Amino acid sequence: MDGPDTAPDRDPVGVDWYDISPACSHEEFLAVVKVYAREVVDRYDLTASVSDLSWEVSTRAKRRAGAVRYRDGTPETVVLTWDHFANQGWAATAATVRHELIHVHLLNEDGDASHGAHFRELAERLHTHVHCDRFVPPEWWVVCTGCGARLARYRESKLVTDPAQYRCGDCGGPFRVERNATDG
Ligand SMILES: [Zn+2]
Ligand SMILES: [Zn+2]
Secondary structure, eight states, X not given: OOOOOOOTTSOTTOOOOOOOOTTSOHHHHHHHHHXXXXXXXXXXXXXXXXXXXXEEEESSOOXXXXXXXXXXXXXXXXXXXXXXXXXXXXXHHHHHHHHHHHHHHHHHHHSOOSOSHHHHHHHHHTTOOSSOOXXXXXXXXXXXXXXXXXXXXXXXXXXXXXXXXXXXXXXXXXXXXXXXXXXX
8 A cells, every 4th residue: 555645635544535615514524524434444444433433513612623522431422623624624624533533443442532652653643633633722822931832721810810920841931921813
């Protein structure tokens, strides 16, 4: 098998590229998602069963691109955030599907819901992100003036209102707070 084609208009794991736009219905969207998920599962021998899982769209989630709901270590539902798809398109959703499928696989394998070493290994193979996407810009960035570490804050926490009380966990440097200029 050839290596993955990383051309920007192709799927990074080589699955056929779907041309759906946010004008589609949630049902159409989930149908395409499931076809895509099945191909990824086959290709990478994941233990996820696409048809045993519930697939849902969230129109309320703001900060997460997707999530896996599970009970007693058993994955039950994959939730995908509509705004993420509407704002960033199919490529971003496909990467999220791959990310969530890794969670499902590792939950099945050994009840592991973390982004630990196994997750990172698979994320690399499946060309997806390790950390769940933060796709709504935070209200504030708390920036370490020592090492430049940037902490996202969505609420006016104590760190935001009184950064002088805190020091960077990485380098011990002081923080400054930047109000994020968002235009929606
Ligand atoms: Zn995750
Ligand atoms: Zn620092």
